[in-house]
Amino acid sequence: MTEPDAHETRADTRTRILDTADRLFGHYGYGKTTVADIARELGMSPANVYRFFASKLEIVEAKCERMLAQRHAYNLEIVASGGSAADRLRRFFIDNHRLNLEAFVSDPKTYEIVEVAMAEEWETIQAHLVRMTDVLEALIAEGVAAGEFPPQADIRRSAVCARQAHVSLFHPTLLRQCADDIERAGPEELSEFILRALRCP
Amino acid sequence: MTEPDAHETRADTRTRILDTADRLFGHYGYGKTTVADIARELGMSPANVYRFFASKLEIVEAKCERMLAQRHAYNLEIVASGGSAADRLRRFFIDNHRLNLEAFVSDPKTYEIVEVAMAEEWETIQAHLVRMTDVLEALIAEGVAAGEFPPQADIRRSAVCARQAHVSLFHPTLLRQCADDIERAGPEELSEFILRALRCP
Structure with a gap:
């Protein structure tokens, strides 16, 4: 040893x-x-x-935190990347969808770990949901400030709704099931729908 | 015997x-x-x-079909009930959320059957998703005809997006997990967000 x-x-x-x-x-x-x-x-x-x-579960928690910290860093790069708020929101929806598809769906072994994390490490997942909402809130606020979107009644709540309305694009269980849904909206189409909501006073 | x-x-x-x-x-x-x-x-x-x-699985399939046929009849009543398209869409989102919460979440035994159905009887579930989209499409088309909503590029696709954007309100797994989400949008709030998208040209 x-x-x-x-x-x-x-x-x-x-x-x-x-x-x-x-x-x-x-x-x-x-x-x-x-x-x-x-x-x-x-x-x-x-x-x-x-x-x-x-415990083994603490290893999963740390793995999960590490993966989600990397993802948050990626999302902060999207915020910092400039361009219109709508373009960055599209990128947020489309890239997070693609990265989650790559991470979970093709690989049953990773999916198994994600399912353990979803069931056992909800605080880590919850913290990431809050950070996703932070990123959406920052982008919507910039869009409002730039006159791209009308004033929102409550920017935080618009961000929560935008996050929840695209859950089919990032939730591991839904990513798997949506592949069997014959009429599903892909990330480009669903993100345009969500942008319509943000543009409507 | x-x-x-x-x-x-x-x-x-x-x-x-x-x-x-x-x-x-x-x-x-x-x-x-x-x-x-x-x-x-x-x-x-x-x-x-x-x-x-x-087989026992065929019994579950028949149970599932029976439950979903009842739900579809309920949804057709909403379409037929008159009033503005927006009000009927709100009722569709809010009532389906409440009925699914009552059916799955409080009762682990029903949830077990629903999980079996989701995994094994996808065709039955898929047929119901198509019928949900049919109902949303009918309501959106009425709203457009009445001038409540602007013309949509494709009413069927608006209906698919509206269905997918509120999946957190009806999917059994999400209904359970969302209860632990500290910032979740409830059915009233999320349905207003979806209506904003339908109202925006």
Whole structure:
């Protein structure tokens, strides 16, 4: 057993554990991977992994937080990218849809982890929903300030409605089911519908 | 064993089987109820139940069709009820939300059956989605004809978008998860947002 190098920081070790967990979950699935498997792969004792994560579920929570932090950084880039508010809102809807499709739908092993996260780590998911709404609120506020959209009765609530109205484009369960829906609206069409609502006084 | 009365029609026997299945699924859950249990409760042989339904799953399909046919009849009443198109659209969104909440959310046993139906009887669900869109299309077309809404580029597609934009109000999984969403839009608020989209040229 090689325990972590004394020069490696606690954050580095956490990252190594998460990277290894990512790989093993992706290979064997979440249900079939144990903390002992992750420890063995890293040449650590299970007890040492438990010094960093109290349970396999805590590893999923950290993985989920890391993935959602990356997504939020991506969404903040959309806000900062300039152009009209409508164009950036379209990009937000279309890109988040595509990234979620790539992440969940093609890969049953990732979908399994996302389902665990949705069921067990609702606070992490909820925090991300709030950040999605923050991004939508910022874009709508800029659109109102620029005269692209009329004043909204309550910009935060417009943002909540815009988020909820496009849930079929980002929710993992719906992404899978919508593929079987013969009349579904894709991200381009649904985002135009949502923009119509934002443009209407 | 008392086999069905010779005077009972085939449709009556099917109805009796479905009613009994409803009661046993509601009491013991779908997973724990067998076709033999349903037959015993009816004083029939299992072989006789199988003359009407080839499997437990066929019973669920018939239950699901029956429930959705009732819902569609309710929705057609909304269309026929008169008043402005906007008022009838609001009623469609709000009443379907309330009826689904009552049907699925309070009762884990019904939710179990709905989950089976969503996974196994997609054609029945899909047919209902098409009928929901038919109702929305009829209401939007009336609103356009009455000058309540501006002409739509494609009324069918406006109806598809309106249906998809309110999926959080009727999808069983989302109805459960949305209860934990601290910023969710309720049926009144989301339906006003969707009406804004329909009113915007």
